[in-house]
Amino acid sequence: MTAFVLVSGTYTGGWVWREVAARLQESGAEVHSVTLTGMGDRRHLAGPGTDLETHVQDVVQLIDHVEAPDVVIVGHCYGIHPVLGAADRRPERISRIVYLNAGMPEDGDPALKSVTDQVVRDLLLKPEGGRGEAGDDWLLPSPAPDEWQRWGGVADLSADALERLTSLAAPQPRATLTQPLRLSGAVAGLPTTGVLCTANGASIALVESLVGFGDPRLQSLVDPRVTFFELDAGHWPMLSCPDELAAVLLRAAAGEGHRLTAKEDRPPAQPFPVDVPERPRERVGRVDLYLPDADEPRPAVVFVHGGPVPAGVEPTPRDWPAFLGYGRYAASLGAVGVTVDHRLHDLADYPTAAEDVAAAIELVRADPRVDGDRIALWFFSGGGPLSADWLAEPPGWLRCVAATYPVLAPLPGWGVVGPRFRPAVAVRTAGRLPIVLTRVGLEQPALAATVEEFVAAAEECQAAVEVIDAPLAHHGFETMDPPEHVRDAVQHAMRSVLGHLRG
Known part of the structure; x- marks a missing residue:
């Protein structure tokens, strides 16, 4: 039996996976939807000391209590940081890591590094600018309904899904986003799958072009153990298309998906469309x-x-x-x-x-x-x-x-x-x-x-x-x-x- 460990991104908790988890369980899989310390219905456990290491330990403890021999661990957005931290400490338990609309953090990278919205970065770096109550500067306030797009595309979310996302959101402990991820390198050899959300600006074609640039950090993506899927979805596919996401996760667990080709294996580039002479x-x-x-x-x-x-x-x-x-x-x-x-x-x-x-x-x-x-x-x-x-x-x-x-x-x-x-x-x-x-x-x-x-x-x-x-x-x-x-x-x-x- 395969066990899925689902780790959500900022402000959310295990509740965000409810529909996806039900579809996976119907297929016969074991499912664990993680609610990290301080998030979801565990928000009361958050404190100034809640950081990325806290969330890594949350995931490690769960892995240690899973009996299924194959563990597929899924990280959405920020969730890939505790996922990688935990997989690096328990690599022998992990059969595949799934990056769900997530970046590729390396050793020493805080989650803040992948935050491009300047307002959010300012809130993280200047906590006094937040909306929180006095004395809770260690928390990043959860978004208002019209602020979720700072974290990713919401155009495909229904009004009910967006309202649910807002009402159940919990403030994010600031140190979870600013503490560097620490990896020993043990996670590097594990099979991985990237699930790219095209309505959020990601695609297999885009990844292939980035690999083609020759960036050495991305050359590992041509490994045959690395696969990719696309979803026509924004940043929260577990809310907008749970059936499609569950189907992709099952295929990923089976080792399916698109595989990239190495640069030397690709056909040569076409010549410039117009015949032009050499110029100085x-x-x-x-x-x-x-x-x-x-x-x-x-x-x-x-x-x-x-x-x-x-x-x-x-x-x-x-x-x-x-x-x-x-x-x-x-x-x-x-x-x-x-x-x-x-x-x-x-x-x-x-x-x-x-x-x-x-x-x-x-x-x-x-x-x-x-x-x-x-x-x-x-x-x-x-x-x-x-x-x-x-x-x-x-x-x-x-x-x-x-x-x-x-x-x-x-x-x-x-x-x-x-x-x-x-x-x-x-x-x-x-x-x-x-x-x-x-x-x-x-x-x-x-x-x-x-x-x-x-x-x-x-x-x-x-x-x-x-x-x-x-x-x-x-x-x-x-x-x-x-x-x-x-x-x-x-x-x-x-x-x-x-x-x-x-x-």
Whole structure:
């Protein structure tokens, strides 16, 4: 018999698994829905000393009392921290670890590291800013009904489920989120399954692309003992789709699921969709310039890559085939093509990346070969939020903003990332600044929703947005889709951008 140990995330308790546990038990499995100290109906046991170690011990004690030979342990969100801590101390008892819409914390990582919402981070780091009563600064107040989206997507929750989530929530002991996770390494060899919630911005395709970047921390994901599933759900699938989640957990316990392929086993990347000649390239710090054949200053297009891209990845984005292609393409048509390596390594790095982009623009505009009064900015993928600064207050020299398969509003799992990086809001003050948006037909649903939010906002304020549709294209199409599916869209977008620069 398989025993499932279900560990929930912040503010919740064992009650959150009620429907999932019933489905698993109907299949003949043994189920233990853990309520950690201070949570759920054990909230009265919380105290200033309740920390991550307390919750690790809760899970260890439960494992020690499970008689079933196979223990599948499931961690949702924050719950993966006590799950990993306990599995690291009892690896011989664990047959599989399931990461349910959870990060991949390493030794020394506190749960705070994965919190991207700045308001929540401020509450954790400055407890006096909380809503709690005097003397309970060691508690993080549970969210109000309209605050749950800071922790993840809630669009798929019914009104009753959201009310239940709010009414049964318990304040989270602050030290559970700030105390570092300690791992000996014993957990590293255990089979794992990731359950990704697509409405929360995660997908197998996204994980595959991150692995493809070469980040050494993610190379373990190509191990054949690692499997993946997707659920069309937000952050709380145990409330929104318990039947589907229970079915996935049973399949995970059986070792089923999608397996990733190693980088060397993948088909080679497609060539850039447009045949472009080699062009001279100059490298200045983080910036590369592709120069056209011209005697007078020429307009420039600054291409801003997406992310987050893990630090240390080689080659860096400006040496990826797509950006080599875009830089050469712009130069072949008489503009200076500019690529920049910015430091968007983590969701918390948008301010740093914005500084890098601003510095690159300043460098380019100061170059005597560039007409500093005719600049276009072109954003890709997760670089989309960096467009908000320029849309909110367009400078006179900015002649066009372009975006290709962009993220144009923070995804649910990101928290709010900060009010600054919200293009769907900033577009309302863009005036008549030309905006060229390339929209892909095979986009991930969560990313497509941000584009539609942006388009709706642009229509309301009558912004000058040109939408170019690529119906057969995927996110990151330049190196994965057949050129004939995307060539027209790339050429159309480039013609439009250069037209605005020359106009």
